[in-house]
Amino acid sequence: MRRAAFSLLAAVLLSAGPALAEAAAPVPCGGPLPAFLKAFEARAVAQGHDAAAVRAFFRGARIDPKVLAADGAQGVFRKTFLQFSSALISRSRVVGGERNARRYAAIFARAKRDYGVPKGILLAFWAFETDFGAVQGNFNTRDALLTLAHDCRRPQVFQPQLMAAITLYEKGEFNPQTTTGAWAGEIGQVQMLPRDILERGVDGDGDGKVTLKTSVPDALLSAAHTLQMLGWRANQPWMVEVRVPKDLDWARTGLNTRLPARQWAAMGVRARQGQLPGGDLPASILLPQGRKGPAFMVFPNFDVLFHWNKSFVYVTTVAYFADLMEGAPRLDPGHPDPQLDLAQMKALQRKLQARGYDVGKVDGILGRKTRTAVQKEQKRLNLPADAWPTLGLLKRL
Template sequence: MPSVRSAVLVAATCLLTSGTVFAQAQTTTQAPAQAATCGGDLSAFLQGVKTDALAKGIPADAIDKALAGAQIDQKVLSRDRAQGVFKQTFLEFSQRTVSQARLDIGRKKIQQLSSTFQRAEQEFGVPAGVIAAFWAMETDFGAVQGDFNTRNALVTLSHDCRRPELFRPQLLALIEMVQHGDLDPATNTGAWAGEIGQVQMLPKDIIAFGVDGDGDNHINVKTSAPDAILTAAKFIQSLGFRKGEPWIQEVSVPENLPWEKSGLGGPLTAGEWFALGVTPRDGNKNFANLPAALVLPQGRKGPTFITYPNFNVYLEWNQSFIYTTSAAYFATRLMGAPVYNKGNPDQGLDDAAMRELQTKLDNMTHDVGKIDGILGSGTRVAVQREQKRLGMAADGWPTRELLDAL
């Protein structure tokens, strides 16, 4: 079950741009204003939010402070309507995001905040590299956290009738943060979808997993690196991270494998892959008994990895396969792993050819989702099935050869 976070964002990165534009509230005719849980008159909507917050035991003065001056932000709505998954390959995206500069900064941060990172691993079982990689990819270690007013963003997305069930609880959690003195509703800024702070977390998660890392009796994930690091660690633990276990491991592969068994959710253990000739580049076979998927972001001729159960945490964080594989790889680099072997992957398809392939697959009753030119999970599965049917190496990487064969 995807987390609210990953249901809200399936983007390549949370680095955001430019300022907020405020506008008048939308109007709808779907329900009387006083009864509406979304849409309608903004004042009536906010009164309903206040009623819900009072029912949660939040004092009226904290609610009034949180909601005073709240406005609909049309720029948030524009971002919400326009969001999409990037179309870069794994090599393109990972080489851009896992830069030497970021690695140098990340290692320096881990050293500078060593006691905080040690505490994160001791208390929550999450290694420094895992946290620091998310920290880098989400906000460049806190440098770019977004400039949307968080309160207005959540009011806007709760008032909008597209997905109010996701955002109204986040708005109520933000009011609770105001009650605790952990957020100034008038000045706090973050991502367009309401994420806050150096690792971009939603208010409900901050309430549930917030840790006061610097001892000031407040949880400020925006300005306090110790608070952000420990809160992220506790949140990652809650997603099921298993202490002392790997998450991803680069491997070399032989020419011939049962490629149809590759892909997320594969049926083998790491040891079974090793027995078939898959070889860890670091030589570590200590986790041979764990379930392991052979993942081939650009087919069997490109970079190759096996993922372990802890990789599922990355998919909870963000559902984009390219983002999650890059973030997992980034974490291993911060922990000392070498640069991956780029290999020599087959040429992929351009946007028009990918859409043509998806159309063909859709006509063959494969569920590829929206025909959008994006190599999502549905398209990868369909490609793999057709490759197997046609006697090709079923590695899930779409090529011109496959398109022509179809």
């Protein structure tokens, strides 16, 4: 599970678009590595990097086949929300979160004051990415970035990151020989890519450098700054567990429908504990495993988390763990219908594709696109449109 955690932040960055892409076309990918390095070094010098520094940066560089293997191993996302959250939210992480909340109370207070991000959210990312800094990955970062920059699937994403690593090297904040991290090139306790470190990193401990591997203040404040730049809204909720009436219009649930929180309340939606927050804030009713499983009301800050990671189950688990760290009780799991197995999920996606839906890759993962298609077909077939695929739906299709 820890190894999988390294790939989680990468999932969003691998599919990120303009935010990480250079305006210029990437260096031609693939082919012999020496030719690629020669072209990339020339591009780096043309962009203002010192030629000697560039040569030193790439001395001993190599393609790492384990990076490419890790890139294709994303089966963890096929778990249901309850399976996934149970795996990530261990007793040790809860205890560690509570302990670190006390230990670094002043840093969390600063993150909330300066960036509007509460401690629960930061603790969740810190826990899931690296177990509070204990497991940061053992891939050579330069070689991981080089491997993915050379690979022809996403050169426009990773070549700018490799170029940013050269900048960090020139600043004295990156050692190409010894810096290690996740397979996709993320560095440090909250797993940030080099360009994000340059643009969003914070020197939290005042030593003049942004050191995400060893400095907790740098890591936490950099994460908070990143979330603020991604659109986090200070003093607003992100998610609350709710009770939903049995006669709710299930077709209005899901992330594609937003209504003021008070309008949901008028329909009978209630907070499981305390009062519903939000008032006039736009909110959605989220049923990760259908109407028989847990239910949440989510707000605009929940959407911000998808900029950090595209995985539905990961984002929902982050939001839930953050709630726990802020004092919420353990959720009510309910009694959801069984999950389709991998073969059945792929069959479902193919049937949805045949009906004209965009479900992305047929991979057996119940992501946002597949959920949207499932809900539309449930509604068409006069089934409870809660976006949770069942064997009955598969048979009807």
